Amino acid sequence: MNIDYVTLGVFIGLFVVFVLIGFLASRFRRGDLSSLNEWGLGGRRFGALLVWFLLGADLFTAYTFIAVPSGFLAKGSLYWFAVPYVGTSFGVALLTMPRLWTVSRNRGYVTAPDFIKGRMNSRSLAIAIAVTGIAAELPYIALQIVGLEAVLTIMLYGLNLAASAHEITEIALIVAFIVLAAYTITSGLRGAVLTGVFKDILILLTVAVVIVVVPLTTGGFAHAFQQANLLSPTVDKALNGASAAIPYLDLPSSKLAAAFLSLAIGSSLALYLYPHAINGALSSQDRDKLKLGTAILPIYGIGLALIALFGVLVYSVPSALGIVLHFKNGALTVPALIASTMPDWFVGIAFLGIFVGGLVPAAIMAIAVANLFVRNIVGEFAKLKPRTETTLAKIISTVFKFIALAFVFVVPATYAIQLQLLGGVLIAQTLPAVFLPLYTNKLEPRSTLVGWGLGVLSGILMELYANKFGPLVSSVYNTTLGPIYIALLALGINLLITAVGTGVAYGAGWRPKEGVKNEELVSLR
Amino acid sequence: MEVKVSYIRIVNVNTMMNGRSIAYAVLCLLPFLLYGLVNTYNGPKPTLGGLPFFYWYEMVLLVVGGVLYAIAALITRDRT
Incomplete structure (x- = not known):
């Protein structure tokens, strides 16, 4: 392993730069940071490139570096579903976010529940959606922390500090989170977006270099797939407790294909329901730039996609594979592979990239959660002054980061991706209430609320059954079509109830109230 | 006379926007169809640079999707 004190020096040096950017960001496109619109949406002054970076910061996260390669190594081609997920989710975004952006600009909305309250005239539905958004973000933030841990584990192992690794990791995580909380409080979304640019530059550099160097020095993809075929039973044993061959070449059965497609579509429908994604979209300066x-x-x-393939490339680097097997932890795949193939200073750059690749999204998610909590939960019960609102949002964003930090200690790291999929099961249940009213005002709010409730309930029950009430290792439920992503199954129940309920309400004489008009969704006043 | 002209203009703008909105929706949903047809790409051959077809084809689709989305965004711009 090419980890030494040069690696550590580069890592810490770049972290200092990162922190400076975070604090200085408050001066960027300066605004009054005691207003929630300025702190939480960056004053809606971000152009196309910054929107790209901000939304991209949500994509290039520990999900990409740690969770997907780990799942891919442990289960094979099934986990490549992340690629069609990313490929289709922006179509969903383009069909929904410009409308939400427009109505939010017209009406001064900051969150999705603001819109629901105005459009559907239902306070309880708005609160339910806000609570779901907050709950769904927690496992997603926790996933980021699994990523931070993975980097620290390999770093300390390389520095021969494995004996006290546990204590050092905890201290390092707490320090990182205090720093993160401090710059989130002073700079808000501006801090997140500018450090996001810094993070993405490091990451793009890392990906570009590693994806060229590793295949070239280890005999190419063909060799890696051959090795995978040969050695996968060993990996299966260490990570899954079985010893079958893991399928990597393609999806060997139609059942696996059903699971693959449902995971992709479910995740894709879910992405732009997450508060942080909506927050990112709403922070755009104008509609063309958002699109x-x-x-x-x-x-x-x-x-x-390239980083996911590290899950196969690791097979042609025996020392890296050895580390993964030694720790029985698939989450270490990418850091171990980088540490085994790159020079020490470059490992420092790459590790810092992955590390802040978890920190920045955690900050963005915490800001979005805080916006929701203050406006749509506390704000529903108490009238707050703008300044108090912002102060409270800053406190909440900090508290949530630390709650998520606690969340991490209960999920097997190899299946970190399940944290994100669990978040997806919850957040997908807000689809009828958030997306459908962007196109129609004919949804009856009480039916939508009941649909949401039973969607969430059935989703949680299926999660419990699919995992046999044990640790979270699966998010698919067996049906006659094959295993299907629970988010989609629960969403089906949810939509059915919403539709039937609305039909019954219509029959009983219910008619939509004149609230937000359809024109307000498509054209600016 | 004046009123009649502006009326015709509004109708034209509306039908134009409808045509574009439909094209926009189709372009946004096309990647779902391309990825949805799993059988069209679920196989190891032909390989590209050692990568099985299953992998490189889906990566090509990412580029295709980006182009489709960009066209959708450009044909519905507010300002020209």
């Missing part, structure tokens, strides 16, 4: 910034996001997907 263009979103349209070019699949480019990030190429990076994600």
Whole structure:
């Protein structure tokens, strides 16, 4: 392993630069940071490129570096579903976010529940959606922390500090989170977006170099796939407790194909329901910039796809594979592979990239959660002054980061991707309430609320059954079609109830109230 | 006379916007169809640079999707 004190020096030096950018960002496109619109949406002054970076910052996260390669190594081609997920989710975004952006600009909305309250005239539905958004973000933030841990584990192992690794990792995580909280409080979304640019530059550099160097020095992809075929039973044993061959070449059965497609579509429908994604979209300066910034996001997907392939490339680097097997932890795949193939100083750059690749999204998610909590939960019960609102949002964003930090200690790291999929099961249940009213005002709010409730309930029950009430290792439920992503199954129940309920309400004489008009969704006042 | 002219203009703008909105929706949903047809790409051959077809084809689709989305964004711009 090429980890020494040069690696550590580069890592810490770049972290200092990162922190400075975070604090200085408050001066960027300066605004009054005691207003929630300025702190939480960057004053809605981000252009196409910054929107691209901000939304991209949500994509190039520990999900990409740690969770997807780990799942791919442990289960094979099934986990390549992340690629069609990324490839299709921006179509969903383009069909929904410009409308939400427009109505939000017209009416001064900051969050999705603001819109629901105005459009559907239902306070309880708005609160339910806000609570779901907050709950779904927590496992997603926790996933970021799994990523931070993976980097620190390999770093300390390389520095021969494995004996006290546990204590050092905890201290390092707490320090990182205090720093993160401090710059989130002073700079808000501006801090997140500018450090996001810094992070993405490091990451793009890392991906570009590693993806060329590793295949070239280890005999190419063909060799890696051959080795994978040979050695996968060993990996299966260490990570899954079985010893079968893991399928990497393609999806060997139609059942696996059903799971693959449902995971891709479910995740794709879910992405732009997450508060942080909506927050990012709403922070755009104008609608054209939002559309263009979103349209070019699949480019990030190429990076994600290449990094996922590290899960196979690791087979042609025996020392890296050895580390993964030693720790029985698939989450270490990418850091171990980088540490085994790159010079020490470059490892420092790459590790810092992955590290802040978890920190920045955690900050963006915490800001979005805080916006929701203050406006749509506390704000529903108490009238707050703008300044108090912002102060409270800053406190909440900090508290949530630390709650998520606690969340991490209960999920097996190899299946970190399940954290994101669990978030997806919850957030997908807000689709009828958030997306459908962008196109129709004919949804009856109480039916939508009941649909949401039963969607969430059935989703959680299926998660529990699919995992036999044990640790979270699966998010698919067996049906006659094959295993299907629970988010989609629960969404089906949810939509059915919403539709039937609305039909019954219509029969009983219910008619939509004149609230937000259809024109307000498509054209600016 | 004046009123009649502006009326015709509004109708034209509306039908134009409808045509574009439909094209926009189709372009946004096309990647779902391309990825949805799993059988068209679920196989190891032909390989590209050692990568099985299953992998490189889906990466090509990412570029295709980006182009489709960009066209969708450009044909519905507010300002020309």
